[in-house]
Amino acid sequence: MWNGGLGLAGTLTVPREARGAVPIAVIIAGSGPTDRNGNSLMGIRPNSYAQLAWRLAERGIATLRYDKRGMFGTQGTFDITRTTVDDFAADARAAAESLAREARFSRVGLVGHSEGASLALIAARQGAPVAGVITVSGLGRPLGEVMRDQLSRQFDSATMVRYDTAMKHYLRDEQPGDVPPQLGMLFLPVNQTFMRSLAAFDPPAAIRAVRQPVLIVQGETDLQASLADAERLHAARPDARLVVVPEANHVLKHVTDRTLAGQMPTYTDPSIPIVPEVVAAIAEWILALGGR
Template sequence: MLTAFALAAALVSDPVAAPVVLPSEPAPLHGTLLTPGGGTRAAALIIAGSGPTDRDGNSPLGVSAASYRLLAEGLAAHGVATVRTDKRGVGASAFAAGREEDLRFTTYADDTRAWAAETARLTGQPCAWLIGHSEGALVALAAVARDDTAVCGLVLLSGAGRPAGVVLREQLANVPEPWLGQSLAILSELEAGRTVAEVPPQLAALFRPSVQPYMISWLPLDPAELVAAYDGPVMIGQGTTDIQVGVVDAEAMAAARPDAALKIWEGVNHLLKVAPADRAANAATYADPNLPLAAGVVDDVAGFILGRR
């Protein structure tokens, strides 16, 4: 005999995935709407991190953990509909890229505002939550700095809490000379708003001239200042075995917004999965789509969103 809980679960159908398209120039942007089978209680837009990260959280740069797909599926089980998208220039949104030298951080913030309004419209909700992961957390903060009318609130996961230049200097600390000194010199020029024409081939992946205008638009942004200026509800989530940003970043944002919900997940890495502190073993999880999200991540995000409806 079915219990009442089992009967209710049996009556709830699987979530429904549907492609969604957002008009844009020079080409449309594309994503996936995942609608809960048992009805929508809230809606959220999942904002991808840096680089060529697609709607599922995967990247040709060695990431196939599918963290965003897993997050969307987990939230659907709680009644939270999600839109997750291919960034401009990535996946099905490849033709929307334009020239790299024309890209600015505000481009992603503008796209986020447009997607938030579309997410609310598609789901019949009055507003959409922004769930920003990694650099997507800063994109979310930049988006609401200009207009938050379509946004319910922010969920900031594995996001830097300090300006990018501070974090980059930490990440560059193990680069050998002479590349370290050259990297720091280029970074200082970009922070001052000046491009650098001559970049050693070994540093082109980070500092190539075509990406420098984007970096100049990104480096002045201070996540702590932005989160302090936003007056909507905020959740900050951070794992203790994240090898890209750290608990210090979450604490920096939480200090700027003492009323924010701060969740620190023990033994959880940048991709929101259980991982050891050892760098090699930690990095191995980046290529494992079968490894689930860490226990508590989905429940904490869903609980925060649904607790503020």
């Protein structure tokens, strides 16, 4: 797929026995170096997006999943130091607009996972051809708040004081001085513009600006996006449908353990299936869009 002069590699999955035009969903990846299948260069390999695409195809729904700009099969060049959250959202928007021109697809929806949920909300603001938005494990607070909350559970108060000071400078486009060594990857100069735009992003305000129907899907045992996040999004859009899936974690796998150590096998084993209830909630909602 192409957004201007930038080509992104992706995979189109269509129902095997499609008769006539079928709905299609664009799957938008979460944060970090995540590929079209939901796997990361950092050793995370749940294969969740690929599994979601296969299961949706079984229910008569096509999908496009793609690698993020700057990774894997990207063609063309762009300035990563000037890239913002809006640029990543524009890639999803370009995909939706391209697919909407194909007669074999009846309507186009966006399925954003984690950070991708925020990108889906931004991409949908311009209206058609996006018919609906699904946020899966989406954040209900600015990323800066969420990131600090997660880090505070891993590091002592002295480290967090240094983090707060460094982040204050970083988000002002200044060079942070005293960066805790174990957090150095968070303060790379190349990501400064993007991080500043993402830290300022307000998910409740964004979901209020979306005029299309919205589905909010949240796993009950998700350690990265909480039920409180989903409820904040729902409070901002009370007409949205909220589905909480019991014992589903951030990578959409079944797990009862509420510790990261206990959940790690689901992050690294691509053979573990995603929770069927997640697929059902998404599929039923997309298919119902045609009757809205």
